[in-house]
């Protein structure tokens with residue numbers, strides 16, 4: 733699959749490497765100029781490129797890997813009709829106070845989906861520090877026991893996200909609809925949790 737990353741920081745770099753290892757190609761973009769990504773692309777190798785937002789948006793699947801507030805700086809028409817994995821987390825101290833989130837009227841990914849009109853959005857890869865993902869993958873046996881949550885409304889896109897989770901060595905765990913993605917946000921017990929499918933289910937469902 734051709735995978736685009738909006739963001740070229742920790743999350744994009746670790747996931748890009750894991751996806752490349754499974755035969756995918758990646759295009760990464762950033763905020764402060766593609767020159768800054770040159771050493772990253774050199775490290776990732778020939779299956780990786782840096783590109784502008786338009787190039788990223790041309791890929792089959794787009795991963796959002798920017799600080800949460802940066803999502804709303806991106807043109808809202810940009811990802812129309814695109815498959816998007818939202819890996820972001822909202823932290824009020826970093827991203828500012830957002831009333832709908834403070835009052836729990838919406839989940840963070842629901843606001844992302846509202847912003848990118850016409851995009852298919854699932855939430856995944858947000859709940860575990862990416863450094864931990866990489867080290868778990870390096871010992872595949874322990875990764876196999878770890879479940880990663882995903883949530884969204886589009887069943888085909890959920891299958892793609894689940895396939896990526898499985899390919900890099902984890903167990904996909906379907907939390908439910910995009911509205912249910914609030915059960916795997918940074919303000920829930922699932923955040924930073926590393927455990928089996930059964931243990932994750934208990935965390936989510938009590």
Ligand SMILES: NC(=O)c1ccc[n+]([C@@H]2O[C@H](COP(=O)([O-])OP(=O)(O)OC[C@H]3O[C@@H](n4cnc5c(N)ncnc54)[C@H](OP(=O)(O)O)[C@@H]3O)[C@@H](O)[C@H]2O)c1
Nearest residue numbers: 739740741742743762763764797798802820821858861862
């Ligand atoms: N770190 C983790 O372990 C982890 C795990 C799961 C989820 N998350 C979440 O994933 C997101 C990214 O985290 P991170 O650790 O990768 O952050 P990071 O290392 O600070 O990287 C953020 C990236 O976003 C880019 N960016 C910022 N604004 C942008 C814009 N308007 N357009 C395009 N690119 C933009 C930055 O570009 P420049 O480099 O040019 O500034 C940078 O490449 C956050 O929401 C975080 O909470 C983090």
